[in-house]
Amino acid sequence: MKAIVIYESLTGNTRDAGDLIAAELRASGVDTKSCAVDRVDLQWLSESDLVVVGTWVDGLFFFGQKPGRPWKLAKMPVIDGKKTVIYCTYATDPGKVLDKLQGVVERRGGDVIGGYAIKRNDIVGGASEFVDRFMGAAEVQSKLAKA
Ligand SMILES: Cc1cc2nc3c(=O)[nH]c(=O)nc-3n(C[C@H](O)[C@H](O)[C@H](O)COP(=O)(O)O)c2cc1C
Structure with a gap:
């Protein structure tokens, strides 16, 4: 199974959270690459079973x-129906x-199956919690079973 992390x-x-999530x-046995939103490896994306998209909170x-x-996010490459999990990093309150x-x-075609907000004072713990939840999702387990 292959995955890509795309972050702004x-x-x-x-970026640090995305790199930790990829690691x-x-x-966990998922071949994963982490890319900035304006430098996505299109070949890797096309071969990925799962996509992770992250942003920071502005407000x-x-x-x-x-x-x-x-x-920048609006111009991200088309994801085309792939299972996607999203995250954000924030300081005080991620709002909506x-x-x-x-x-x-979704406007880029991604099928969003979950999301998680990571507080910036614990990027390491947040990234680890995100992956634990992500890997536990039924959709991910069924992809792993088929891989
Ligand atoms: C201009 C600006 C506005 C921000 N607004 C918010 C905000 O409204 N709420 C919040 O929780 N964090 C806010 N933050 C904090 C960032 O979301 C947080 O530091 C995030 O982890 C930054 O991610 P980055 O290092 O990948 O850019 C803001 C940061 C900046 C620079």
């Missing part, structure tokens, strides 16, 4: 939260960013 990151937290997936900390640099990111991903 301004100061590095979402944990590799440790006024408790109001108006939205995915960071949405124009996962719902908004789900909309962006």
Whole structure:
């Protein structure tokens, strides 16, 4: 089984989370590559059974939260019906960013099966929790069984 992590990151937290998620997936036997949203390995994406998309939270900390640099996310390559799990990294309150990111991903054809918000003060723990939940999802287990 193959997977790709696609992230949008301004100061590095979402990239670090994406890299950690990719490393944990590799440790679980899923061949995974992590790419910035504007540098996606299209060949890898086309061969991937699962897609992970992450963004940071931009807003006024408790109001108006939205995915960071949405124009970059809106231009992400088409995902074409692949099972997709989303995450965001945030400081104080992610608001409705996962719902908004789900909309962006669905407009690129992704089939979103779950999402998780990772607080920036524990990127390592959050990434690990994300992968535990992700790997436990029934859709992922059925893909693993077929791989
Ligand atoms: C301009 C700006 C606005 C932000 N707005 C929010 C916000 O509204 N709510 C929040 O919880 N975090 C907010 N944050 C914190 C970031 O979402 C958090 O630090 C995130 O982990 C950054 O990810 P990155 O390092 O991948 O860019 C903001 C950060 C910046 C730079």
